[in-house]
Amino acid sequence: MGFGENVAKVQRGTIDRISELPEFILHTILSMLDTEEAGRASVLSKRWYDAWSSIPVLNFHYFQKYRYGLYDYNDDANDRLVGFIDKTMERYFRQKYRITKMCLTLPKVDEKLKPLVDKWIMIAVQNQIQKFEIQLLGGRYGLPEILFSAKSLKYLKCSNVELPYYATMDLVSLEYLTLLTNTLDEGMLQEIISFSPLVELYIAYDKGFKTISLPWMKKVNGGVESHGNGTMQSNLQEYPLQKFVYIGLDEKSPWPWNLNVAALKNLRNLEFECAPITDDIVSELSYGLVVLESLKISACSKLECINISSNSLKQLEITDNSELKKATIDAPKLLEFYCICEVGTSLSLIRALDHCNARFLLLYPDSVTNVWPVALKKFLVETNFFKSLEIEFTSPLEMVVEEDQLRNAGTGLPYKLRELKLFGTSILTPTKSSLVAFLNGLFWCCHPDVLSMTTDLQDAAAKLILSILKEKTECWKDPLKSIEVESIEYPRLLSHSSELEIRLRLSW
Structure with a gap:
C-alpha cells in the first residue's frame, strides 16, 4: 500500500485531520519521500497539492534494477524522470519557491542532458539552495561554475562528477563537503578548501594529487591572507574544520596532504x-x-x-x-x-581509562593447531586491556588442537574476557570432536563471562556448539560449571532474515 492510499484511508473519516496540519509539518512528511512519489499524495486535496508544489526539499532519484550482476538501464524510465524534474524545476523558477535541499541521482549525463542539468542547478542556486547532493551512476559530468558561487550553500556532496578546472569561488557558507570521485581537479579543490569555512571534509578516491594544503589561505576581516610556507600568523583565525575523512586509491604515492596542526585546533x-x-x-x-x-x-x-x-x-x-x-x-x-591485526602484532597501551571498552577482532589462520591458542593467550596477556574478543569465520577451518600438548604449554591462568563473540559459524562444517578441540583451545587461553553467537536458524555448527556447551565440556584445567541463556535476539526480524544472536552467560 502506497503513501497516498494510507493517507486516503485516514481522510475517509468525517474530519480530515491530516490536511489541517500546519504547512511546515506537511512539508516535513513529504520531504521524507521521493519528490515524484510525494506528488501522488498531492491529488488528495488542494491543501496537499499546495504543500507538495512548494516543498523546499526535492529528491529526484533514478532507481536502477540490479539483475544478473548488471544494472538494468531503462531509457523510457529515465526520460520520464528527466521530464518530471524539468517541469518541477521550471515551476520553482517561475514561482521563486525556496529550495533548501536538492538530491539528484541520474544514470548518466550525455551531451543532450547536460544543458538541462546545468539549468536545474542554476535554478537551485538562484532559489537559495543550502544542501545539494548529486550522484552519477555512469558517464561523466562536470559541475557548472555557477554552483561554486552559491553563497547560501552549506552542504555539498558529489559522487562521480567532475569539478570545473576554474570557477568563481564564493562558497562563503560551505561547511560540509563530500567528494567521491577519482577525477578531482587539484587546483579547484585547493580553492574550495582555502576559501570555505569547512566543518567536515570527506575526500574519497582522489588520484594524482601532489600537494593539498589544509589550510592554505584563510579569510580575515573580509580580506585574504596567504601563507605559502604553511605557517599561521597570530591574526589568522583558527581553521574551523572538525572532521576530516580520507579514503584513497593509491597507497604507493606520497602523502599529498599538508595538514597544518597549528591551525587545525578544532579538529x-x-x-x-x-x-x-x-x-x-x-x-x-x-x-x-x-x-x-x-x-x-x-x-x-x-x-x-x-x-x-x-x-x-x-x-x-x-x-x-x-x-x-x-x-x-x-x-x-x-x-x-x-583493533583488527595479526596475533603477532606488538600492542602496548601505556595509559587508558579503566573502563575503556577494548575490542579485538582476531585474524586467524586457515588451520588451527596448538600454536594458535598459545599465541592468542600470549597476545591477550601481554596487551592486557582487551575486554572483548571477536572471531569472524570467513572460510572453513581445519581444527586440530591436542589437549595433552596444551597442558605443557604454560601454567598461567586463562585470560579473563567480558565477552567472546563468534560470527559466521554457518561456514564451518566440523565434526564434533574437531569442534570440541577448537572450543577447548579457546577456553584454554581465555575464560569469557559471556559467549555470543550471531548465527542462522539453520546453522549446524552453532547447534553443535550449543550441544557441546550443554554437555558442560571441560577445558583441560577448569570445568565449565554452568551455562545460562542471557538473551536471544532477532536483530533483522523486520527484514525477513533468519539471523539471530544468542548470548550465553558462562560460569567457571
Whole structure:
C-alpha cells in the first residue's frame, strides 16, 4: 500500500485531520519521500497539492534494477524522470519557491542532458539552495561554475562528477563537503578548501594529487591572507574544520596532504582508509591535534611502527593495516578501542581509562593447531586491556588442537574476557570432536563471562556448539560449571532474515 492510499484511508473519516496540519509539518512528511512519489499524495486535496508544489526539499532519484550482476538501464524510465524534474524545476523558477535541499541521482549525463542539468542547478542556486547532493551512476559530468558561487550553500556532496578546472569561488557558507570521485581537479579543490569555512571534509578516491594544503589561505576581516610556507600568523583565525575523512586509491604515492596542526585546533574526528600515510604522520597528528577525540586508521599498508600520544583521544580504531608490527598508545582519556591485526602484532597501551571498552577482532589462520591458542593467550596477556574478543569465520577451518600438548604449554591462568563473540559459524562444517578441540583451545587461553553467537536458524555448527556447551565440556584445567541463556535476539526480524544472536552467560 502506497503513501497516498494510507493517507486516503485516514481522510475517509468525517474530519480530515491530516490536511489541517500546519504547512511546515506537511512539508516535513513529504520531504521524507521521493519528490515524484510525494506528488501522488498531492491529488488528495488542494491543501496537499499546495504543500507538495512548494516543498523546499526535492529528491529526484533514478532507481536502477540490479539483475544478473548488471544494472538494468531503462531509457523510457529515465526520460520520464528527466521530464518530471524539468517541469518541477521550471515551476520553482517561475514561482521563486525556496529550495533548501536538492538530491539528484541520474544514470548518466550525455551531451543532450547536460544543458538541462546545468539549468536545474542554476535554478537551485538562484532559489537559495543550502544542501545539494548529486550522484552519477555512469558517464561523466562536470559541475557548472555557477554552483561554486552559491553563497547560501552549506552542504555539498558529489559522487562521480567532475569539478570545473576554474570557477568563481564564493562558497562563503560551505561547511560540509563530500567528494567521491577519482577525477578531482587539484587546483579547484585547493580553492574550495582555502576559501570555505569547512566543518567536515570527506575526500574519497582522489588520484594524482601532489600537494593539498589544509589550510592554505584563510579569510580575515573580509580580506585574504596567504601563507605559502604553511605557517599561521597570530591574526589568522583558527581553521574551523572538525572532521576530516580520507579514503584513497593509491597507497604507493606520497602523502599529498599538508595538514597544518597549528591551525587545525578544532579538529575532533580524523579517519584514514587506504591512505599512504607514514608512521611519522600518525605520530605528528595524534600529538599535535590538541582536541582530537576520534582517530580511525584502516588498510594503510605503509604503517609499520606507530606511536599514538593524545591527551584528548576518546575513540581509536586500528584495523587491517597489513604491515603493522608495533603500536604504542598513550591516551589517558580513551573510552573505545577497536583493533583488527595479526596475533603477532606488538600492542602496548601505556595509559587508558579503566573502563575503556577494548575490542579485538582476531585474524586467524586457515588451520588451527596448538600454536594458535598459545599465541592468542600470549597476545591477550601481554596487551592486557582487551575486554572483548571477536572471531569472524570467513572460510572453513581445519581444527586440530591436542589437549595433552596444551597442558605443557604454560601454567598461567586463562585470560579473563567480558565477552567472546563468534560470527559466521554457518561456514564451518566440523565434526564434533574437531569442534570440541577448537572450543577447548579457546577456553584454554581465555575464560569469557559471556559467549555470543550471531548465527542462522539453520546453522549446524552453532547447534553443535550449543550441544557441546550443554554437555558442560571441560577445558583441560577448569570445568565449565554452568551455562545460562542471557538473551536471544532477532536483530533483522523486520527484514525477513533468519539471523539471530544468542548470548550465553558462562560460569567457571
